[in-house]
Amino acid sequence: MAAIPEDAFFAPVTELSRRLRDEEFTAVELTRAFCDRLEKFGPRYNALALLLREEALRKAREADDEIKRGRFRGVLQGIPFGAKDLLSVRGKPTTWGARPYAGQVFDYDATVLRKLDRARAILAAKLAMVELAGGGGYRYASASLTGPGLNPWDRTRWSGGSSSGSAAAVAAGLVPFALASETWGSILTPSAYCGVTGLRPTYGLVSRYGAMPLSWTMDKIGPICRSADDCGHVLRAISGGDSNDPSSAGKTFYYNPQLARRPAELRVGYAPVDIEEWAEESARPAFRQALEVIRGLGVKMLEVELPDLPYGLVAGTIISAEGSAVFEPLIRSGQVEQLADRKQIAGLKAGLEISAKDYFKAMRIRRVVMEEMRKLFASVDVLVSPSRFGPATKITEPLDRPARPRPEPKRRGLRDLGAAGNLAGLPALSLPCGFAGGLPVAIQLVGRPFSENNLIALGRAFQDQTDWHRRRPPVEPSTPDR
Amino acid sequence: MVRHNIAMAQKLTRREWVAALAAPALAQAPAEEESAEQLLARARQDLLQGAERLGKFPLPMAVEPAFVFKP
Numbered sequence: 069m070a071a072i073p074e075d076a077f078f079a080p081v082t083e084l085s086r087r088l089r090d091e092e093f094t095a096v097e098l099t100r101a102f103c104d105r106l107e108k109f110g111p112r113y114n115a116l117a118l119l120l121r122e123e124a125l126r127k128a129r130e131a132d133d134e135i136k137r138g139r140f141r142g143v144l145q146g147i148p149f150g151a152k153d154l155l156s157v158r159g160k161p162t163t164w165g166a167r168p169y170a171g172q173v174f175d176y177d178a179t180v181l182r183k184l185d186r187a188r189a190i191l192a193a194k195l196a197m198v199e200l201a202g203g204g205g206y207r208y209a210s211a212s213l214t215g216p217g218l219n220p221w222d223r224t225r226w227s228g229g230s231s232s233g234s235a236a237a238v239a240a241g242l243v244p245f246a247l248a249s250e251t252w253g254s255i256l257t258p259s260a261y262c263g264v265t266g267l268r269p270t271y272g273l274v275s276r277y278g279a280m281p282l283s284w285t286m287d288k289i290g291p292i293c294r295s296a297d298d299c300g301h302v303l304r305a306i307s308g309g310d311s312n313d314p315s316s317a318g319k320t321f322y323y324n325p326q327l328a329r330r331p332a333e334l335r336v337g338y339a340p341v342d343i344e345e346w347a348e349e350s351a352r353p354a355f356r357q358a359l360e361v362i363r364g365l366g367v368k369m370l371e372v373e374l375p376d377l378p379y380g381l382v383a384g385t386i387i388s389a390e391g392s393a394v395f396e397p398l399i400r401s402g403q404v405e406q407l408a409d410r411k412q413i414a415g416l417k418a419g420l421e422i423s424a425k426d427y428f429k430a431m432r433i434r435r436v437v438m439e440e441m442r443k444l445f446a447s448v449d450v451l452v453s454p455s456r457f458g459p460a461t462k463i464t465e466p467l468d469r470p471a472r473p474r475p476e477p478k479r480r481g482l483r484d485l486g487a488a489g490n491l492a493g494l495p496a497l498s499l500p501c502g503f504a505g506g507l508p509v510a511i512q513l514v515g516r517p518f519s520e521n522n523l524i525a526l527g528r529a530f531q532d533q534t535d536w537h538r539r540r541p542p543v544e545p546s547t548p549d550r
Numbered sequence: 551m552v553r554h555n556i557a558m559a560q561k562l563t564r565r566e567w568v569a570a571l572a573a574p575a576l577a578q579a580p581a582e583e584e585s586a587e588q589l590l591a592r593a594r595q596d597l598l599q600g601a602e603r604l605g606k607f608p609l610p611m612a613v614e615p616a617f618v619f620k621p
Contacts, residue, residue, distance in 0.1 A: 270621055388597070410584075410586060414590040415593050417593070429607070432613045433604070434616040435613050436609070438621075518621075
């Protein structure tokens with residue numbers, strides 16, 4: 069039996085695929101090695117919800133049989149992966165990260181998992197998450213059935229939410245890639261905090277059938293990977309129309325990096341105030357350098373600013389109203405009290421009281437947001453801004469108030485790009501771009517609906533010029549914790 | 551405490567009034583010991599303030615809600 073070399077745990081999917089076909093190791097060996105790592109290190113980061121070793125090894129044997137017979141089904145064949153525990157796996161617990169649902173079992177697989185199974189990728193584990201993907205609004209990182217997501221770069225820091233386990237597991241080399249979900253920040257934030265590459269697809273591009281709903285009009289499922297290129301391969305496999313998902317756009321993503329627009333053809337909008345004032349001081353050098361790298365790719369850089377609209381308030385109202393409607397039975401039954409975060413309990417209860425008038429007002433302003441974003445994207449092809457304005461917060465720090473209040477900058481810049489992008493259903497790619505105080509920071513690229521190929525192409529060009537996405541955290545237990 | 555503040559306030563300038571009224575909002579950092587009732591009251595208050603802000607946002611009558619949502 070071939071031992072899996074350490075570097076393979078941090079190799080991109082395309083490289084693992086080549087090494088599988090070169091018979092350097094088998095899918096069974098690779099899967100067993102990743103399962104061992106998940107079992108050994110997963111609890112260290114509170115990243116593991118459920119290990120699926122037996123099922124994974126059975127699938128790996130099937131993949132090996134096909135590879136031996138020369139039946140290659142693409143780069144994901146024989147590659148293990150993890151899935152956020154809001155995706156249903158037939159016959160296995162799907163906890164949604166929350167105690168009231170700890171014993172929940174569905175009798176069907178989520179569409180994205182069926183699609184990855186068809187590509188012969190191997191589901192090795194379900195990964196931890198913030199309870200109910202944060203619905204209701206939580207105060208502490210500990211808002212999870214599995215405890216606070218701990219950051220592989222520094223376990224005193226949060227891995228981000230709500231896809232905490234997905235990002236931490238990829239960062240720590242416990243899986244080559246993972247599935248995650250975003251309603252407002254749940255892919256980009258943990259990707260940025262853990263130093264991995266995350267893609268939020270256009271709303272409707274990826275089926276949500278079999279995923280926990282939080283906000284019907286804002287939920288998206290996407291990959292967290294080692295590189296922009298890997299994100300392209302995974303998105304290719306999971307995208308596509310689905311009659312089981314009423315919000316499905318009926319579109320398929322074809323990963324064509326060679327057909328994407330070259331950087332020199334792209335107009336990239338940015339706001340200096342994002343970096344010079346909104347960003348934390350320790351992170352500014354990394355953001356400045358990232359902007360210079362992008363400029364150096366030959367793109368045309370243009371200064372832009374988001375129109376003055378109440379993005380955060382609108383997103384918060386919609387998610388709160390829809391989330392409380394989704395979880396009304398939980399709230400009415402009183403089982404909501406079993407959640408770990410008391411602020412979240414209160415938020416879910418209060419959300420039931422949002423009036424139709426206020427929800428509709430938020431949805432009408434959302435229409436204006438979409439129109440304004442459309443206008444903005446008439447003058448630029450891509451927007452770039454920090455994914456988060458600073459590195460991961462301490463796990464003990466309340467998330468709903470800043471540790472050190474700072475005077476608010478006078479200009480808005482692209483500060484609300486996260487809320488605006490999610491309200492308008494726009495795709496975004498988070499790219500690691502350096503470190504601040506030993507912790508990763510990242511930039512986000514945001515584009516027009518269904519422009520994922522352009523974002524990935526620009527992300528690939530950025531990652532060809534940098535090595536931030538190849539940096540590894542100190543994972544071995546012998547490494548002293550910082 | 552409140553009575554004391556009101557008594558003091560009678561001698562305040564307009565600018566001091568504004569600062570004094572803003573102080574409770576700035577000091578809203580929630581204490582760890584907040585009860586479930588207090589947390590719920592705060593959540594309701596936040597929603598109420600949000601609703602007021604939404605209500606003040608001017609919109610032409612023709613603007614329809616983002617249903618069915620398509621990016």
